[in-house]
Amino acid sequence: MLKLPIYLDNNATTPLDPRVLEAMMPYLTDVFGNAASRNHPFGWAAEEGVDYAREQISKLINCDSKEIIFTSGATESDNLGIKGVFEMYSQKGNHVITCTTEHKAVLDTCKHIEKLGGKVTYLPVDEKGLISLADLEAAMTPETILVTIMYGNNETGTIQPIREIAKIAHAHGALFMTDGTQAVGKIPVDVLADGIDIMAFTAHKMYGPKGVGALYVRRKNPRVKVTAQMDGGGHERGMRSGTLNVPGIVGLGKACELARLEMAADTARLSAMRDRLEKELTTLEESYINGSVEHRLPHVTNISFKYVEGEGLMMGVKDLAVSSGSACTSASLEPSYVLKALGLSDDLAHSSLRFGLSRFTTDEQIDYAIGHVKEAVTKLREMSPLWEMFKEGVDLSKIEWAEH
Amino acid sequence: MAYSDKVIDHYSNPRNVGTLDKSKKNVGTGLVGAPECGDVMRLQIEVDEATNTITDAKFKTFGCGSAIASSSLATEWLKGKSIDEALAIDNMEIVEELALPPVKIHCSVLAEDAIKSAISDYRVKNGLPALELSHH
Numbered sequence: 189m190l191k192l193p194i195y196l197d198n199n200a201t202t203p204l205d206p207r208v209l210e211a212m213m214p215y216l217t218d219v220f221g222n223a224a225s226r227n228h229p230f231g232w233a234a235e236e237g238v239d240y241a242r243e244q245i246s247k248l249i250n251c252d253s254k255e256i257i258f259t260s261g262a263t264e265s266d267n268l269g270i271k272g273v274f275e276m277y278s279q280k281g282n283h284v285i286t287c288t289t290e291h292k293a294v295l296d297t298c299k300h301i302e303k304l305g306g307k308v309t310y311l312p313v314d315e316k317g318l319i320s321l322a323d324l325e326a327a328m329t330p331e332t333i334l335v336t337i338m339y340g341n342n343e344t345g346t347i348q349p350i351r352e353i354a355k356i357a358h359a360h361g362a363l364f365m366t367d368g369t370q371a372v373g374k375i376p377v378d379v380l381a382d383g384i385d386i387m388a389f390t391a392h393k394m395y396g397p398k399g400v401g402a403l404y405v406r407r408k409n410p411r412v413k414v415t416a417q418m419d420g421g422g423h424e425r426g427m428r429s430g431t432l433n434v435p436g437i438v439g440l441g442k443a444c445e446l447a448r449l450e451m452a453a454d455t456a457r458l459s460a461m462r463d464r465l466e467k468e469l470t471t472l473e474e475s476y477i478n479g480s481v482e483h484r485l486p487h488v489t490n491i492s493f494k495y496v497e498g499e500g501l502m503m504g505v506k507d508l509a510v511s512s513g514s515a516c517t518s519a520s521l522e523p524s525y526v527l528k529a530l531g532l533s534d535d536l537a538h539s540s541l542r543f544g545l546s547r548f549t550t551d552e553q554i555d556y557a558i559g560h561v562k563e564a565v566t567k568l569r570e571m572s573p574l575w576e577m578f579k580e581g582v583d584l585s586k587i588e589w590a591e592h
Numbered sequence: 593m594a595y596s597d598k599v600i601d602h603y604s605n606p607r608n609v610g611t612l613d614k615s616k617k618n619v620g621t622g623l624v625g626a627p628e629c630g631d632v633m634r635l636q637i638e639v640d641e642a643t644n645t646i647t648d649a650k651f652k653t654f655g656c657g658s659a660i661a662s663s664s665l666a667t668e669w670l671k672g673k674s675i676d677e678a679l680a681i682d683n684m685e686i687v688e689e690l691a692l693p694p695v696k697i698h699c700s701v702l703a704e705d706a707i708k709s710a711i712s713d714y715r716v717k718n719g720l721p722a723l724e725l726s727h728h
Contacts, residue, residue, distance in 0.1 A: 497630055499656035503595070503603060535627045571609050571660065573634035573652040574627060589626030590705075 192507045194553045198393075199342050199370060199488060199544035200511060204439075205395035211442035212397065215435035223432045224423060234434045241441025248444040249368075249387070250378040251404055257424045258437055261401040262369040265388030266293040268403055268428060269365050272414025273334045273386070274301045277363075281331035285362075287311040287319050288529040289346075290338050293388075294367055298336075307331070315531050316480035317346035324353060328360040335364050339371035339387075343513070343526040343542055344479025345488030347371065354383030363412060369393055373447035374485050375455070379404055385412050391436065395547060396443030400436030403428075450547070458545045459486035461554050465543060466491065468558040472565055474578070478513075478527055478540060487545040490527075495575040496568040498538035504564030505541070508557055513540035595657055596691035602661035607668050610650040612636040620714025622706040631655035631699065633663050635706035637670055637678070639714055646670045646678055651706075658696040662686050662703035670707065675714075679723075681707055 195203070215237055223238045225231025242253035259265045270284065286298050288310050298308045309327045311319045319337060328335075335357035340347045350366060357364040365386035371377055372387070373394030379387060390401035405427065406412045413427070420429025447454075466489045469475060474494040490513075493501065498512045513524040513532075523537035532540075541561070545554075569575040577584060595603070612619045618639045625631040631654065638648040649667035653660045665686060670678055686692070686700035705725065712723035 495654065497655050497659075499630070500603075500654075500660060503657040533628075535630075538630060571606060571652055572654040573623065573632055574654045576611065576652060584627065589628075589632070590624055 190552055190556055193509050194507060194557060195509045196543045196545065196549065196553075196557060197509045197511055198546040198549075199345075199542065201392045201398065202395045202546050203548060204397055205443065205446060205547070207446060208396055208439045208442045212435045212439040215438050219434070221434075223434055224421065234432075237434055237438045238432055241437045241444075244441035244445040244448075245402060248377075248448045249372060249389075249404060250380050252407060254425075255404055255407050257403040257405055257427050258432055258440075259401045259403055259428055260399055260433070261392070262291075262367065262388045262390035263293040263401075265390070265401050265403040266291070266367055267297050268414055268417050269386045269388055269405075270294065270297045270334065270336060271301060271417055272427065273363060273365070273412075274304070274306055275415035276413050277333040281329075281333045283307045283309070283329055283331040283333060285309045285311065285324065285327050285332060285335045285337075285357075287313060287337055287348075289313050289317055289341055289343075289526045290336075291342060291367055291369065294336060294338065311337075313529050316483075317341055317344050317478075317526075317530050318480060318483065319348060319353070321349065321352050321356060324356050328356065328362065330360075332357075332360055332362045335362050336366065336386075337364075338367040338369075339377065340368075340375070340485045340488075341479065341526065342370050343511075343524060344490045344530070345370070345485035346479040347375070347483045347485065349483075350382050350384070354385075358383060363410075370485060370488075373444065373451070374487060376451070379406070385410070386414070391440035391443050394443045394447050397436050397439040400433050400440050402440065454547055455486045458547075458549070461549060461551065462487055462489050462543070462545055465489060465545075465554050465558060469561055472562060475565075476536065478530060478532065488543070490540055490542045492527075492532065492536045492540040493565045494536060494539060495572050495578055496539050496565055497535075497572075498540070500568055501539055501541065501564060504568055505561055507560050511542040511544075513537045513542070598665075598690050599657050599661040599692070602664040602690070603657040606651075606660060606664040608650050608664065608671075609652060611652065612638050612648065612650050617717050618714070620710040620712070620717065622709030622711075622713060624705045624709055625655070625702050627654065631659045631702055633659065633702055633706045635663060635666060635703070635710050637707075637710045637714060639675065641718075644675050646673050646675070655699065655702075656696070658690065658692055658699040659702065661690050662692070662699045663706065665689060666703045666707055675711055678707060679711060 221230030221234035223234040246253040354364040368389040372389040387404040392398040478490040527537040649670040651663040683700040683704040
């Protein structure tokens with residue numbers, strides 16, 4: 189029996205893998221010690237759990253276990269990385285380069301450092317969501333201390349040319365940071381081969397628990413340091429104070445281990461399912477895939493259905509938990525800034541759906557989703573005066589609409 | 593957002609979706625809203641000229657559930673009403689009937705505009721002056 193609604197919003201968060209929960213359980217019960225307590229076995233046992241997690245994490249992203257700084261999640265990691273570099277390297281320069289389709293955790297942090305006197309360049313993206321390397325090269329200045337470009341986009345799944353970006357940053361003496369939130373655990377991310385100096389990621393996008401994430405900070409070639417953003421006990425090599433979230437960290441470690449072992453199989457299965465979903469839904473007329481089809485995460489697709497309105501569409505696909513390109517929290521609809529940056533018109537941005545598949549998504553669920561979305565779009569179009577005009581060959585851009 | 597049962601009912605089983613022949617002299621058409629605002633309503637009425645009574649009403653709406661429900665409800669109410677009675681329909685009656693939340697009041701306003709715009713079109717077609725449409 190298919191259980192409804194079907195969860196296809198795995199870019200927002202993933203369910204906890206039962207194996208992760210199992211690994212965490214002892215640390216939520218018997219092994220409750222503070223990992224910083226050096227004087228008794230309770231502390232030692234907790235520290236052992238944390239150390240093992242560091243090993244599991246570092247194997248996934250190919251770094252040294254000492255290069256992992258635990259945080260409360262990707263938002264904190266993004267803040268610590270950007271603000272921490274801005275403060276630590278203020279003698280060297282005050283210029284940061286990022287792009288317009290970053291997560292708000294990066295964009296708003298960049299706005300914050302602008303208020304502190306920093307200069308930020310927001311690179312545009314093309315219609316596939318990719319930045320131009322020539323634009324990046326042109327934006328580099330002697331004052332540039334950091335280039336921060338996300339690995340894979342949360343709305344479209346588009347993967348940026350990370351290695352090339354890192355090379356350009358390094359050639360100009362700047363550090364390269366990436367928000368790896370959606371990519372780590374989903375595709376091979378190798379901080380050494382990719383040339384990443386700093387990377388933010390989180391557990392709950394890869395079947396781990398919420399409330400725990402990490403910042404990778406390179407220790408050699410070059411040795412990178414970030415200024416702590418919270419004062420306290422000087423944990424995590426002085427970069428992030430606060431008692432370690434031991435069960436969360438153990439969960440993140442286990443999630444990374446599972447991701448490393450199962451990535452190839454998950455990728456093959458999920459991309460096949462995603463492609464089938466996408467192929468079926470784009471048989472609907474006037475449907476468009478948003479973002480790059482060549483360079484993207486294996487489990488995501490974002491599709492716009494022209495001539496249906498986003499909120500009405502969300503109501504029509506009530507059996508699916510998906511995200512739409514419109515954040516309609518009030519009477520004024522705000523279309524997704526990511527899709528707008530790709531050049532989509534407001535109406536196409538509004539009428540988009542993002543499907544994020546997971547390790548737990550089944551073929552049966554995808555079959556249902558295909559039928560359900562097709563039915564909703566078809567029904568709403570039959571009700572849509574815009575669809576009727578389109579079918580009659582009316583040029584909608586020529587109509588003088590009565591604004592209200 | 594939680595929708596009322598009545599909105600869900602109209603959204604799931606919309607009444608009077610369709611198109612009337614706009615070339616007919618006794619058919620009035622109102623097209624209001626704009627795609628970039630997220631709502632476009634087209635509401636049509638067919639009038640029995642002898643009795644000045646609305647005999648049929650159809651709609652098509654591009655919009656959220658509340659916009660679809662507002663226009664669906666409007667067509668239900670219009671059938672059998674005289675032109676004057678139809679002109680008296682106030683958007684707040686729609687708000688009340690559908691229990692629309694404050695952020696969705698504009699959907700009812702649009703439905704009222706669509707009714708008046710359709711009546712105005714009918715008037716113009718029949719040699720009467722257009723209605724002064726108040727834009728909310």
